[in-house]
Amino acid sequence: MKRQVWLFVGFFLLFALCFPFTLQAAAPYYEGKTLKIIVGHGAGGGYDRMARLMAKYLPRYIPGKPVALVEFVPGASGLIAANQIYNITKPDGLTIVTVDRGLPIAQLLKAEGVRFDAAKFSWIGSAAIEATVLCIRSDLPYKTFEDLLKAKEPLHLGSVGPANTSHQFPILLKEFLGLKINLVIYPASAETMLAIERKEADGRAGSYSSLKPFIERGLVRPVIRGRVIESGIENLPVDEDLTRDPKGKAIMAMRSAGDLMGRPFVAPPGTPPEAMAILREAFAKVAKDAELKQEAAKFRMTVEYVPAEECLKVVNFVLGQPDEIAKEFSKYIKF
Incomplete structure (x- = not known):
């Protein structure tokens, strides 16, 4: 009997050494990490202000409470930042970007410099509807x-x-x-x-x-x-x-x-579903944060959550426009 007990204990210890994470709760994915929030415009505008608010309050609702930093990648009305996160940024859930709501139109019109498919971004949601x-x-x-x-x-x-x-x-x-x-x-x-x-x-x-x-x-x-x-x-x-x-x-x-997704946030294509679920849930919660809303009001900003699915509806509506409308629009909007 004693031999059987010691065999069981030995097996248990061996299992614990080989598979340590099965015996304890896994640490939150974002614990000890930095979440980078990229702004595709210069400092001082609405995209900047919303990104800074998110950097301050979003980590509260992400398990592990990462540090959030804002980084500016301005240029070409946000196209440079969009191209960077689509083509270069590692899809690990640690970098998100607030993209210009006019980007789907840029893609529809085949603007020079567009190196992305807006429908393939990993959409998180929008923090506002903008008039x-x-x-x-x-x-x-x-x-x-x-x-x-x-x-x-x-x-x-x-x-x-x-x-x-x-x-x-x-x-x-x-x-x-x-x-x-x-x-x-x-x-x-x-x-x-x-x-x-x-x-x-x-x-x-x-x-x-x-x-x-x-x-x-x-x-x-x-x-x-x-x-x-x-x-x-x-x-x-x-x-x-x-x-x-x-x-x-x-x-x-x-x-x-695009005004219906006034301040959209996306992650790179291919971001793991687990990370996206965390970000989307946190985004939905932070939009209800009373302290965030109070601070946003100081800038005369209104925070209103728009889910990722609704943002994608806007993107698909724009990208699904018939060729004649796209051609007509391209007469007036020159990139």
Whole structure:
């Protein structure tokens, strides 16, 4: 009997040495690791602010509580960052990126420099739905759409590049509503707003959440919005309603689709399902964090969770547009 007991004990110890992780709870995957959050735009804009908020609060909801760091990879309206995470970044769940919501349009139009398939990113979700507005400097005599139509001189509007809302929204207003607009490219949103402060630019289009602080302090006023509604701009005219051209309405609707996933986050294709499940669950939880919402409100930002599946619906809607719409859109949006 004693021999049998010692044989059992010996077998147990041998098993423990060979398979140690089966005898104790595995350490959380993210424990002791760093989660890198890449921003495809320069510092100071809405993508930057949302990434910093996520870096601060997201680790609370990830088992193992990793350290989160923000890294900037600006350029080409977010295309450089998207290409990097799609083609180079290791798909280990330790690097995510907040991509520009206009990227599916860049892919649809076969823009030079696109080296990704937006549908194949590992989608985490979005932290917001964003309304797009056109804002004009408050010292200029343009308070309504009709005022803009009557303008004798072109408006010089700031843009951060063709893949971005700041470029796409006004170019369609120019083409389908007859507004006189010249677009001036700046490296990032912060530089664009500085140009407006210096009266080098007359205004810009962009996310209402990003422009709201400048609206509230009287630097700019909103004049036209896209189809997404937010409190405070309900009564602004909608771009699609201002044109009778069915083609224009269809193209404007396609552009506005990205607003439904205003601040999307993705991981590289091929990221393990286990890591994606952790990130998606954490993302859904952090969007409800009262402290996060309170801090976001200081920046006039609203946090609203959009699941990965809904983001993919937007991507597939854009990429599924018929060739004639894509060709027509490509006449106006030049990458």
